[in-house]
Amino acid sequence: MTKVAVVSTDDRVYGVNKSIELLGINPVKGKKVIFKPNFNTADPPPASSSMETVKQLILRLKEMGAESITLAERAGPANTSKVFKEKGINTLAQDLGFNVVDLTGVPKDEYVLKNPEGNHWKDGFLFAKIYDQAECIVETCCLKTHMYGGHFTMSLKNAVGIVNKKNMTELHSSKYQREMIAEINRVYNPDLIVMDGVITFVDRGPMEGTRVEANIFVAGTDKIAIDAVGVAILRILGSTPEVSNGSIFEQDQIKRAVELGLGISSLNEIEFLTDSEDSRELVAGIKQEFT
Numbered sequence: 001m002t003k004v005a006v007v008s009t010d011d012r013v014y015g016v017n018k019s020i021e022l023l024g025i026n027p028v029k030g031k032k033v034i035f036k037p038n039f040n041t042a043d044p045p046p047a048s049s050s051m052e053t054v055k056q057l058i059l060r061l062k063e064m065g066a067e068s069i070t071l072a073e074r075a076g077p078a079n080t081s082k083v084f085k086e087k088g089i090n091t092l093a094q095d096l097g098f099n100v101v102d103l104t105g106v107p108k109d110e111y112v113l114k115n116p117e118g119n120h121w122k123d124g125f126l127f128a129k130i131y132d133q134a135e136c137i138v139e140t141c142c143l144k145t146h147m148y149g150g151h152f153t154m155s156l157k158n159a160v161g162i163v164n165k166k167n168m169t170e171l172h173s174s175k176y177q178r179e180m181i182a183e184i185n186r187v188y189n190p191d192l193i194v195m196d197g198v199i200t201f202v203d204r205g206p207m208e209g210t211r212v213e214a215n216i217f218v219a220g221t222d223k224i225a226i227d228a229v230g231v232a233i234l235r236i237l238g239s240t241p242e243v244s245n246g247s248i249f250e251q252d253q254i255k256r257a258v259e260l261g262l263g264i265s266s267l268n269e270i271e272f273l274t275d276s277e278d279s280r281e282l283v284a285g286i287k288q289e290f291t
Contacts, residue, residue, distance in 0.1 A: 002222040002264055003271050004229060006286070008215060008278040010198055015217035016056040019194060020064075022273040023219055027191035029065035031136035034072055035098070036190075038142050038158050040206050041078040042086035046142040046199050047207045051087060053196045057140055058096050072130050074103035074161045076168060081105070103128050104165060111164050119183040120176040126164035127187055137190040143197035143214060143230050145205040149177040151242040152234065153206050155193050155226040156253050159184040178252035185223055186260050193226050194219045202239045212237050216282065224263030225270050227254055232289035248290055 005022035009015045035058070037049040045053075054071075061069055071093070075083040080102045084090055093100045112132050115124025131137060139158055146153040149172065160171070163184055171180055197216040201209030214237060218229050231248050238244075249255060249265065258265045267290040272283045 001269055001271050002220060002225050003273055004218060004220040004222070004225050005273045006229070006279050006283050007217040007275050008282050009217065010213065010215040012050055012052045012196065012198060013056050015196070015198070016053060016060055016194060018275050019217045019219035020060060020192070022275060025192070025221070026064050028061050028136050028138065030067055032134075033061055033066045033069045033136045033138055034130055034134040035061070035069055036131070036137065036139035036158060036162065037071065037073055038140065038161070039073045039075050039080070039083050039087060039089075040161070041075060042083045043207050045196065046144045046201055046211075048083075048087065049140055049142060050196055050198070051092070053140055053194070055092060055096070057138070057194060058092075058098055061138060062096070066136075069098040070101055070130070071098060072101040072103055072128065074128075074165060076161070076165060101130060103162070114187045116183065116186050119186070120174065120180045121167075121183065122170060125167045125184065127184070128162045128164075131162050131188055134188070137188065138192045138194075139190050140194045140196060141226075143195055143216070143233065144201035145203055145209060145234065145240055145243060147204045147209075148172060148206075150181060151178060151240070151251065151253070152227070152231060154195060154230040155223040156185055156257060157181050159188070162188070179256040182253050182256035182260065182262070185257060185262055190221070190223070192219070192221060193223065195226055195230060197230070197233060200234065200237065202234060202237050222263035224254055224257050224265075228264075228267070229270075229286055232286040235289045236285050
């Protein structure tokens with residue numbers, strides 16, 4: 001069983017704090033935390049992580065006793081340093097006292113080659129050493145569709161920003177793109193995942209699409225569970241055929257992640273944690289999408 005917190009709210013401060021509170025865990029105390037947002041571009045949420053969510057997560061991790069926090073990210077196709085500037089990351093880092101690493105600006109030896117047996121990457125992929133050697137990893141992802149072959153981009157796909165940009169041509173041109181996304185997640189394990197679904201894209205994405213207010217936060221430690229719940233929410237809202245058709249656990253990203261043993265393999269393995277009647281009604285609707 002894995003615990004998944006579901007909080008129905010449009011208040012990002014409340015959503016961050018209540019979802020972590022419901023989980024009842026503190027994996028960051030006394031740890032050097034590496035923090036992974038979703039800064040594919042500097043476009044407003046859900047194209048990229050809300051700065052309100054990022055700020056509140058940093059504050060919460062500090063309250064939970066993190067020894068240090070380092071935000072490490074690679075944007076794409078946008079220039080990472082420009083994204084950081086436009087989002088106000090460097091200013092926020094100065095104000096709150098955390099570190100920032102532009103993964104496009106680090107030397108090649110700050111990446112390690114990963115080539116797990118049976119993966120779909122031709123010669124493996126270069127994975128950021130700061131995540132490979134991390135003592136503790138916390139990530140926040142968005143809830144949205146992906147029109148360039150991923151079908152959806154949530155927790156599993158958030159890992160793409162940890163892979164060297166030189167590997168992106170192979171990823172985006174492969175018919176196994178969704179399986180390859182799952183395979184990145186084989187080489188690391190986040191200690192906490194918080195998905196901000198206040199605003200979603202129900203089509204197109206990741207940079208623009210039809211914006212819908214889902215008003216939800218989902219948190220946990222199991223990437224398959226987070227993404228399966230996310231797909232269910234997109235189906236409730238009315239999404240693309242690629243997202244809406246077939247069993248949720250037959251979605252390519254999720255199916256491959258299950259094959260690799262990266263988390264749960266059925267809805268029955270999720271223990272939902274809620275804070276209100278609205279959240280409980282939402283969970284009931286989520287469960288219906290798995291039948």
